[in-house]
Amino acid sequence: MKLFKKILKIIGVIVLLLFIGLYILFYIATAPKSDKKVLKEFQELGVTPTITKEKFKTFEYRKVAIVKDTTLPTIVFVHGTIGSVLDFKRYMTDSLLLRKANMIIYDRIGYNYKDKNNVQESIAFEVEMLEHIAQELDSSKTILAGYSYGGPIALASKKPYKKVILFAPAVYSKVEPMPWALNFYKWKLTRWMVPPIWRQASKEKMTHREDLKNFEQTWGENPNQVVSIHGNADGIVPFDNSTYLERKLPKERFELVTIPEAGHGFIWSNFTELKNELLKQLN
Template identity: 60%
Template sequence: MLKKVLKIVGVIIILIVVGLYFAFRIFTAPKPDAKILEAYENSLVKPVLTSETYNGFNYRKLSLIVNDSLPTMVFVHGTIGSINDFSKYISDRDLQTKCNMIAYDRIGYNYNDENHVQESINFERNMLKDVISNLPSEKTILVGYSYGGPIALAVKEKVKKIILLAPAVHSSVEPMPWMINFYKWKLTRWLVPRIWKEASKEKLSHKKDLKHFEGDWESTPNKVVSIHGSGDWIVPYENSKLLEDQFPEDQFKLVTIDKANHGLVWSNFETIKNQFLKILD
């Protein structure tokens, strides 16, 4: 009787694990165009989703243009990430009255993207510069989340402002999550979804790549605001503290969200939105 119970329990556990694995794959996979636009069904202003090309790579760009006279916030997602990460902000009515908004999928993170991540802040910075090339610089606000932080901060051309959300900008405090071993081990790599393989590659090369930039962050001509959670263990709060030490006091502002983790862009939406509104006023 005990053996039968153990077998049944074992089967149930296996089914639960398999179910969670496939749910994880589906939930984290890049979404098709129709699914992306679903988030804006009740939006006051409807964004336009277009297919763009940079350096021979195709990528998706979401543009919500309210008024050409308004500033434009350009969102850069992290690792793993997509234009979907910022849908709550782009669909927000208060923000829509204050600015235009643009988000785009970085190479390797597009829906059905067969290309690999480029593992290069320099490439990503140049791609971002291409995205904003037709925008008036004095009205352009760059918003970089996580890995998107160093991409935005690497832009040395003058813009209205740079906003960093939990930015991964210093190699000395760059942790390597244990789960990344599933990608590193050949025996388990096949279990890792394609999009997470790309994210793992980017994560593994990020620490080395940062060393080419981190000693020179303060050379940007732009004013910088960094919003970071003190409870963030994925991209530790120390990243923003180290940035604060690099910049003159009048050029850098650190906004600390007490106990917030790395998912602050979702869990602390109202706080971040209010910071955006202050910057836009």
């Protein structure tokens, strides 16, 4: 019996150490990166971007830009929840795309490196910030490209642009899933376990469904050509979001591109397919 208890204690200690180790790795891997690390990751892919600190209202945020030819269109990427300026680094460093467009991405409030601000939990705020960033660009040459939560932000802007491209956009409240893992943030006893950046993501996720109701009946008012690219095996932002847009937007201004068997992480796993779609939209 004593030997059995000893073995159980040893197993318990090993499991605890493994859990702590995995938690630390997860914490580090998902935490926002410093400017130095962001620059290094881009340079490893052969491109040196311009990284600046910008102001919007009382907030400071990070913007990463690759502008080589001002006569070309500019794609402004809007990341999702959780997300960062590194989400589209492969696209922003791709030689074929760089021949066709300049590219900009920014950290939304609450997702910046060592950000002391909370997420704003407001699509209206995010749209205002996006329009502030895009105001310095020629709108006739500007493409808004929103991924996941960034989708409704790009779509909610009523200003005219060259095009709006959506990647798995979370635009329909009725099919918005609420993952069980959110309970770790909801429960006060376990909230301390949730890394800071995931607390911000949880806040945003918990209010997204209700916030969408303020916008989803007006998606058809967007004046731009809208392209929604979506994987039909997406379990995080269901494909029904894009078919909802297909019903809401005029046929002459909407195109749905289906990526077969692709999940929500398709901006990474299906890079070549999505890059080719972007190239197609730039032609």
